[in-house]
Amino acid sequence: MTTNAIDIPGYKPGTWVLDASHSEVGFSVRHMMISKVRGAFGMKSATLIAPENPLEAKVEAHVDATTLDTKDEGRDAHLRSGDFFDVENHPTIDFVSTGVRIEGGDFLVDGDLTIRGTTKPVTFEFDFGGFGNDPYGNYKAGASAKTVINREDFGLVWNAALETGGVLVGKDVTITLDLQGALQAA
Template sequence: MTNDTAITALPLASGQWALDPFHSSVNFTIRHLGIAKVRGRFERLEAELFVGERIEDVRVSATVDLASVNTGNADRDAHVRASDLLNVEERPTMTYRSTRVSGGGEDWTMEGELTIGDVTRPVSLAVEFGGLVDVPMDGSRHAGFEATGEIRRGDFGLDFAPGLLGEVVKIQLDMQFVEPKSA
């Protein structure tokens, strides 16, 4: 990783980048019974990427609709939404707000705060910059990112069924953002 104090120019145009929701996803993996992984995703999310002139000016924020959980099993999804797990009636969203971005080239680190319900904890994400491409259909420019990290369920009060469900939830975000028109 490159020392963040040496990074002054960014490979992205300054401004407010819009999320391309059709090419973005929030995915997770959790152990079941300690022997297998259950994978899922959240179908509805909003995110913003603000790029300034310097790395210190970069800001990312995201809101995930927790009721949009999809593990490929409707009964399991209903249980995940219920009061003993996510409790989407009282905690409808999960939010992330970056506090610091560092790195360079293809490899970056984003520090931030994840909030589920009334609990906020620091979460670090390893970010891979996938690059920039001009979309031939409309001339827009897209930037792609993959971010990975993990959280501990207990840190957010999601302590249902220890031993049945793993404590660690691995997170993978695949995100595309569209360059501002004024760039």
């Protein structure tokens, strides 16, 4: 590793690709200002180019917005509509990293998140689950990550006022990633 590199036990440089069947993008948002609604998207693809120094890594990820699932078909249809994600015109949610850093002991990945055609900078806080070989000889890595965005910054502005005061849908959305990737053979 280079002089400015960090030590992550089990880390191997190379190209890592997403194992979509073991990965998920989740979200939660306030509903009626009293509870949270949770949902998930299917991952379409993700690639991590990992050099010797993990702080020089590059990530590109794509989420299939059409797979949105909150366990309520009517709500899902509304969220896929032009009022929210407009999946007919914007079928993916995209992330491209712009930097990796450690701050206060936290492993942070900065990047540009694109939702509904609007791109804004975000920072994900990562937690590594570890590395290991699966039963088929593939070297795998697991991680989780989290960030909070203001949905209105991305053009997701639909809302409804409540008779009791407040609004139906909160502005802040917590995005959670549960990821597994495989190191590609050289």
